[in-house]
Amino acid sequence: MILKTNRKSLVEQVAEQIEQLIEQKHWKVGDKLPPEMELIEEFDVSRNTLREAVRALVHAGLLETKQGSGTIVRSTSALDAALKRHVKKSTMLETLEVRLALEKQAAQMAAERRTESDLIDLEVCINNCKEASAKKDLEQFISSDIQFHKTVVAASNNQLLIDLYENMTEVLFSFVQDFMTIEPLFPFEQGIHLELFKAIQKQNKESAAAYVENDMEVLKESIIKILKE
Amino acid sequence: MILKTNRKSLVEQVAEQIEQLIEQKHWKVGDKLPPEMELIEEFDVSRNTLREAVRALVHAGLLETKQGSGTIVRSTSALDAALKRHVKKSTMLETLEVRLALEKQAAQMAAERRTESDLIDLEVCINNCKEASAKKDLEQFISSDIQFHKTVVAASNNQLLIDLYENMTEVLFSFVQDFMTIEPLFPFEQGIHLELFKAIQKQNKESAAAYVENDMEVLKESIIKILKE
DNA sequence: CCGCATTTGTTCGTATGTATC
DNA sequence: GGATACATACGAACAAATGCG
Numbered sequence: 001m002i003l004k005t006n007r008k009s010l011v012e013q014v015a016e017q018i019e020q021l022i023e024q025k026h027w028k029v030g031d032k033l034p035p036e037m038e039l040i041e042e043f044d045v046s047r048n049t050l051r052e053a054v055r056a057l058v059h060a061g062l063l064e065t066k067q068g069s070g071t072i073v074r075s076t077s078a079l080d081a082a083l084k085r086h087v088k089k090s091t092m093l094e095t096l097e098v099r100l101a102l103e104k105q106a107a108q109m110a111a112e113r114r115t116e117s118d119l120i121d122l123e124v125c126i127n128n129c130k131e132a133s134a135k136k137d138l139e140q141f142i143s144s145d146i147q148f149h150k151t152v153v154a155a156s157n158n159q160l161l162i163d164l165y166e167n168m169t170e171v172l173f174s175f176v177q178d179f180m181t182i183e184p185l186f187p188f189e190q191g192i193h194l195e196l197f198k199a200i201q202k203q204n205k206e207s208a209a210a211y212v213e214n215d216m217e218v219l220k221e222s223i224i225k226i227l228k229e
Numbered sequence: 230m231i232l233k234t235n236r237k238s239l240v241e242q243v244a245e246q247i248e249q250l251i252e253q254k255h256w257k258v259g260d261k262l263p264p265e266m267e268l269i270e271e272f273d274v275s276r277n278t279l280r281e282a283v284r285a286l287v288h289a290g291l292l293e294t295k296q297g298s299g300t301i302v303r304s305t306s307a308l309d310a311a312l313k314r315h316v317k318k319s320t321m322l323e324t325l326e327v328r329l330a331l332e333k334q335a336a337q338m339a340a341e342r343r344t345e346s347d348l349i350d351l352e353v354c355i356n357n358c359k360e361a362s363a364k365k366d367l368e369q370f371i372s373s374d375i376q377f378h379k380t381v382v383a384a385s386n387n388q389l390l391i392d393l394y395e396n397m398t399e400v401l402f403s404f405v406q407d408f409m410t411i412e413p414l415f416p417f418e419q420g421i422h423l424e425l426f427k428a429i430q431k432q433n434k435e436s437a438a439a440y441v442e443n444d445m446e447v448l449k450e451s452i453i454k455i456l457k458e
Numbered sequence: 459c460c461g462c463a464t465t466t467g468t469t470c471g472t473a474t475g476t477a478t479c
Numbered sequence: 480g481g482a483t484a485c486a487t488a489c490g491a492a493c494a495a496a497t498g499c500g
Contacts, residue, residue: 009487069466104330
């Protein structure tokens with residue numbers, strides 16, 4: 001499960017391994033890490049070495065330590081943590097605009113490169129949305145909606161784009177979620193899903209981009225409305 | 230210049246201050262930091278404390294220490310470092326595509342929001358390019374060209390977009406630079422500059438986006454050509 | 459509320475390796 | 480090669496916060 005360290009600085013090695021274990025979801029966000037003593041045995045290093053590795057990850061924003069309590073996972077990756085911190089200084093609208101930029105490009109690339117498998121994945125998402133809409137299950141609808149957008153981006157086949165989009169979406173989601181519980185803004189709209197799907201299916205770059213732009217415009221208006229309250 | 234530390238962990242405070250000083254360009258990338266003893270006096274902390282702060286920043290990718298030589302600045306921010314590491318795992322084309330997404334959106338937003346001051350800045354960049362072109366000064370031309378693109382993005386007035394674009398450009402630039410010295414690909418092209426400027430001036434979103442797309446397509450072809458060799 | 463075990467935080471010392479002059 | 484300074488890793492002791500019975 002846990003490899004013995006080899007060369008390089010021991011601290012770096014331990015930190016890297018912990019980072020990987022987090023990225024690989026062995027320890028998920030919110031989870032409490034095993035106490036120092038256990039980790040010392042597993043990694044077979046001294047307490048100081050382990051503590052320094054942990055401290056590095058704390059500074060990077062991946063972990064958070066609490067005296068007497070334990071160490072918990074805060075972010076899934078260094079990029080994630082850095083983006084979170086950075087995005088916090090930005091406004092929601094700025095984040096939204098960047099997300100639009102990424103998704104628009106992704107939709108165009110998806111239209112060019114989509115495989116049959118991508119189309120099947122998208123159809124599954126659309127059906128999930130319909131299902132949630134029929135059941136009036138808002139939570140499922142939102143998560144299915146997000147999944148649909150992510151699947152579009154995934155079809156772009158550009159990992160960097162996918163990772164950046166993931167972060168923009170996460171921040172936006174946690175923001176929207178706070179207000180969604182008070183008053184659901186989305187009346188289970190899903191027309192755009194089908195239109196965008198068709199555009200990607202027909203490999204029509206321009207209209208794919210247009211639908212994303214349209215969808216985003218609606219979301220933007222909603223957020224502006226929320227912010228004004 | 231350098232504030233005395235207050236509360237929190239001393240290490241965190243020192244690390245934060247160093248981080249800020251780097252972000253504020255007090256120490257630029259490539260610069261060598263003052264020797265430990267000087268920093269100890271300036272921050273008024275113990276050697277161990279300072280060393281730990283430096284180590285945290287090394288792990289974050291902002292600094293690099295070399296025994297006997299000293300510590301040098303590697304990145305301008307944590308986001309920068311995290312993106313660099315992430316981008317390294319991506320291909321050049323993926324980076325280029327993300328850059329296109331960001332710049333296209335930025336150009337559209339610039340067309341909408343540009344101020345008179347933005348237009349003046351852009352004109353300066355264009356003139357610098359012309360000048361470099363006349364002098365056949367490739368280095369100046371490239372840096373002026375990059376400056377022009379950055380100025381377009383800056384006119385979008387979206388700080389998050391600006392910061393992300395900065396990173397995409399940096400990586401791309403260091404890549405292009407390696408091959409540029411061997412054989413200059415760009416025959417000092419600058420037609421696009423003027424066209425894009427006019428589109429932004431006239432606040433024509435669509436044609437601004439189109440010019441960026443066009444420009445990027447040319448760059449993409451060049452890079453594909455390089456990669457094939 | 460107290461006392462205790464658990465867990466992280468801090469600081470010291472020591473040994474060994476390594477770069478530089 | 481020797482001397483010096485620095486880096487790395489380990490260990491131990493004590494402090495402080497937390498949670499539980």
